[in-house]
Amino acid sequence: MIPAGFSYVRAGSVQEALAELSRHGGAARLLAGGHSLLPAMKLRRAEPGVLVDIGRLRELSYVRLDGDQVAVGALTSHRTLERDPVVAEQVPLLAAAARRIGDPQVRNRGTIGGSLAHADPAADLAAAVLALDGVLVAHGPSGVREIPAGEFFTGPRQSALAADELLTEIRLPAAAGLAHAFEKFSRRALDWAVVGVAVQSRPGGRTAVALIGMGPTPLRAVAVEEALAAGTPAAEARSLAARGCEPPDNAVASSSYRAHLAEVLVGRALAL
Amino acid sequence: MRVEIVRVEITVNGQPHSREVEPRLLLVHFLRDTLSLTGTHVGCDTSSCGACTVMLDGVAVKSCTVLAAQADGCSVTTVEGLGGPDGLSPVQEGFRQCHGLQCGFCTPGMVMAATALLTERPDPSEQEIRDGLKGNMCRCTGYQMIVESVQWAAANGGAR
Numbered sequence: 001m002i003p004a005g006f007s008y009v010r011a012g013s014v015q016e017a018l019a020e021l022s023r024h025g026g027a028a029r030l031l032a033g034g035h036s037l038l039p040a041m042k043l044r045r046a047e048p049g050v051l052v053d054i055g056r057l058r059e060l061s062y063v064r065l066d067g068d069q070v071a072v073g074a075l076t077s078h079r080t081l082e083r084d085p086v087v088a089e090q091v092p093l094l095a096a097a098a099r100r101i102g103d104p105q106v107r108n109r110g111t112i113g114g115s116l117a118h119a120d121p122a123a124d125l126a127a128a129v130l131a132l133d134g135v136l137v138a139h140g141p142s143g144v145r146e147i148p149a150g151e152f153f154t155g156p157r158q159s160a161l162a163a164d165e166l167l168t169e170i171r172l173p174a175a176a177g178l179a180h181a182f183e184k185f186s187r188r189a190l191d192w193a194v195v196g197v198a199v200q201s202r203p204g205g206r207t208a209v210a211l212i213g214m215g216p217t218p219l220r221a222v223a224v225e226e227a228l229a230a231g232t233p234a235a236e237a238r239s240l241a242a243r244g245c246e247p248p249d250n251a252v253a254s255s256s257y258r259a260h261l262a263e264v265l266v267g268r269a270l271a272l
Numbered sequence: 273m274r275v276e277i278v279r280v281e282i283t284v285n286g287q288p289h290s291r292e293v294e295p296r297l298l299l300v301h302f303l304r305d306t307l308s309l310t311g312t313h314v315g316c317d318t319s320s321c322g323a324c325t326v327m328l329d330g331v332a333v334k335s336c337t338v339l340a341a342q343a344d345g346c347s348v349t350t351v352e353g354l355g356g357p358d359g360l361s362p363v364q365e366g367f368r369q370c371h372g373l374q375c376g377f378c379t380p381g382m383v384m385a386a387t388a389l390l391t392e393r394p395d396p397s398e399q400e401i402r403d404g405l406k407g408n409m410c411r412c413t414g415y416q417m418i419v420e421s422v423q424w425a426a427a428n429g430g431a432r
Contacts (some may be wrong), residue, residue, distance in 0.1 A: 001317050007276045008295030008341050031342070038337050039318055051295065055342055079331075103407025105385065106319060108331045189406045190320060232295070 003041035003055060014060070020052045021164045022141055028052050030166060032075055032114035035106055037124070047219055060113070060168060063087055072170045074113025078125075079104075081112060091172045093180035093200050097128035100182060104192040113167045116152070119159040119217070121248075126153065126218035127198035128182065129170060130210035137169040138162075146171075153217035175200060181269040184212070185261050187252065194253045195261040197221075197241075199269040209269070213253075214262055216244040221245075224266060234270035237238045241266040280344040284309065285353030293340050299333075300324045302340035303350055311351040311380050315409070322408030325381035325388075326350050332388035334407070351380035354387060362429030363387050363422065372421030374412035382408050386422045390431035398423070 011017035021028050029048035031037060032055055040046040054060070062073035063084045072081070082096035085108040088095055101107055101115075101124050113122045114137065115125045126149075129136075134149040141164055141172050152160050161167060184196030195213040202208060206226045209221040223243035228234065242259035281290045284307060291306055301311045303326070312335060315323030319337040326335045327349040335348075354361040362388045366372065373379045382405065389396060389404030396404065401422045402415070410418060425431075 002298065002301075003296045005276075005296055008278055008339070010344075016380060018354075031339075034339065034342065035319060035337055038339070042317070051339075079302065102319075103322070103334045104388070104404060105322065105325055105334045105407045109333055 001042035004044065004047045005234070006041075006048055008053065012056075014168060016050050016121045017054050017057070017166055018139060018141060018164065018194065020050070021166070024050045024052075026238060027164045028163075030054050030117070032111045033077065033109040034114075035102075035110045036114060036118035036120070050168075051079060054166070061111075065090060065174065066171075068098055068174050070172045070174055072172065073111055074117075074167045074169060075111050076113075078107035078110045078112070078115075081125075082107065086187045088172040090176050091128075091132060093132060093175065094128045094172065095181060096180065096182040097124040098196060100124050100184055100193075100196075101229050106190070111168060116170065117159060117161055119153050119155075119157050121153075121156050121215060121217050122192045122194075122196070122213040123218065124182070124184065124193060124212065125195055127210040128200075129172070130218055130220060130229060131198040131208040132172045132175065132198040132209075133208065134173075136167055138165040138173060139168050140165040142196065146170075152222065153219075156216045176201075178202065178262045181271075183265040183269045185265060195247075195258050195265055197262065197265045197269045199266075207270075209241075209266060211241070211245065211262055211266075214242065214247045214258060216246070216248075219245065221262075221266065228270075235267065238263050238267035238270060274428050278341050278344075281345050282340070284346075284348040285349060291340075295339065295341050296333050297340045298336055299326070299328075299338040299340050299343050299348070300335035302343075303335065303348070304342075309350050309352055313377055313380055315377065315381070320409070321378070321381070324403075325384040325408065326373060327384060328386060330391070332385055349384075351383055354383065361387065361425075362432055363390065363425040366421040366423075366425035367418070368427065369382040370417050370421040371423050372413065372418045374408075376411045378408060378412075382410065382418055386418075386425065387431050389422070390426055394430045395426055396422070 027049035223240035241262035247258035313323040315321035
């Protein structure tokens with residue numbers, strides 16, 4: 001399969017990328033690792049007239065400890081997240097999720113910003129960023145804004161990013177030494193999650209629980225979180241995993257099967 | 273349809289190549305159709321099966337999901353760059369010794385992924401081999417002899 005024709009521009013800086021996006025209006029798409037966009041273009045699910053390649057913007061590939069936050073550049077690859085010592089110590093949940101994405105070749109090319117901007121409801125990193133209460137930093141023509149992860153995902157493969165904005169950084173509260181877990185179930189070795197769950201303990205004893213594959217967007221299992229906060233044992237709280245969710249019902253899995261999986265996986269993750 | 277041409281300079285197996293290509297040309301087609309290096313296979317074409325795996329600046333990638341334009345200025349190694357009939361690489365020889373293939377379609381990708389694995393982990397455990405080959409599918413062997421082939425290579429020269 002070959003994508004439909006398009007023009008190709010390689011951006012040399014964030015400013016250049018933003019200028020290209022503004023120039024072409026909604027016709028342009030950003031190309032990072034390409035592992036979500038290029039398959040979609042082959043299937044004609046995306047037919048951008050212009051691709052603005054930001055893959056060479058090395059300045060967007062970094063992991064930094066910044067006070068009590070970890071700043072991750074949007075072009076940081078999944079491979080880097082798996083191995084980075086700051087991620088391993090400060091936000092190990094992110095490494096645990098990155099390790100479960102696709103396969104080694106995909107993790108070599110895929111980027112955290114690309115994955116989040118693609119906003120697939122079953123994306124592993126989305127669960128981790130949601131459970132960590134991350135903040136996404138977007139650059140646009142009128143400046144920089146910060147979008148809390150909980151407000152970022154607006155629908156299946158839809159995000160709060162405007163067509164002329166570029167996601168540049170993900171900021172995560174450091175969680176060194178706090179319990180975490182990432183569980184997912186897939187049909188084949190390299191598949192997307194049918195259902196996945198990310199759990200992150202917080203200072204003060206609160207626990208965040210995020211689900212993927214359980215609705216039109218990655219989401220927080222609010223009922224489980226509230227039950228845990230009220231002192232309900234994890235073994236009981238897990239039964240609330242699908243409460244308020246509208247899991248998809250499709251060829252991959254029925255919604256009732258997904259609801260069952262969510263309970264099982266939340267139970268496993270909470271066993272920590 | 274918008275047709276536009278970009279010039280790419282890509283070093284493949286040590287040989288520099290400069291070509292004008294359509295932006296939508298995939299790296300795998302650049303290798304196979306433009307350079308006639310047909311060792312790299314197109315399998316699923318959806319970045320699942322791994323038959324198209326090559327090294328891009330030393331890192332294993334699925335070349336059906338990389339534009340030739342993205343590889344501009346980069347160095348690519350294909351299965352032809354590892355060794356030929358007169359001098360197989362240890363991984364290639366391992367597949368021969370341990371019967372790591374039947375039809376052979378997945379083999380170039382398996383060999384490249386295994387070479388990438390051994391570059392990073394010269395002495396992998398069986399589980400590490402299986403994890404390292406997670407992005408490569410074989411419909412013939414059931415994988416056991418592929419794992420044995422990689423173990424043979426690890427014991428006989430590694431990623432060389």
